[in-house]
Amino acid sequence: MAQRHSAKLIPYLVLGLFGGVRPEEINRLQREMNMGLILITHDLGVIAESCTRVVVMxxxxxxxxxxxxxxxxxxxxxxxxxxxxxxxxxxxxxxETLPIIEGMVPDLANLPKGCRFADRCPKAEDHCRENEPPLEDTESGGKVACFIPN
Incomplete structure (x- = not known):
């Protein structure tokens, strides 16, 4: 019999309704529910302390x-x-002065051809603006969608 895996999708906003949520509270919730959590957040500190895998969109x-x-x-x-x-x-x-990502996020109703980040990317070349990069395996076991990865 195949093993079933369970996960709960919990937007960080929901967890934060009762004040700031600390990473240990997220870990406790995961243990109590005995399942994985898919956490949607912009809080990189919480990600660093609470998550085993990260998906960047x-x-x-x-x-x-x-x-x-x-x-x-x-x-x-x-x-x-x-x-x-x-x-x-x-x-x-x-x-220290924080670096910024130059440019503006594109109109989501009218996304550009090619890589969606190309107009803001310091490494972008012409083919980045013409073709959408596929999500490909990295040597470290992750995946990246970039023609010119770091």
């Missing part, structure tokens, strides 16, 4: 998937790199 498309530790250590997609670079870090008791 841009404009409704999966652009990178990896084990959490691997993704934070070695992001392959330029958008993922931009997200991680935007995490505030305090060094020498002063807050």
């Amino acid at each position: 841009y404009c409704g498309k999966i652009i990178e998937m990896a084990e959490t530790e691997e993704l934070f250590r070695n992001p392959r997609h330029p958008y993922t790199r931009g997200l991680l670079d935007s995490i505030p870090r305090i060094r020498e008791k002063k807050l």
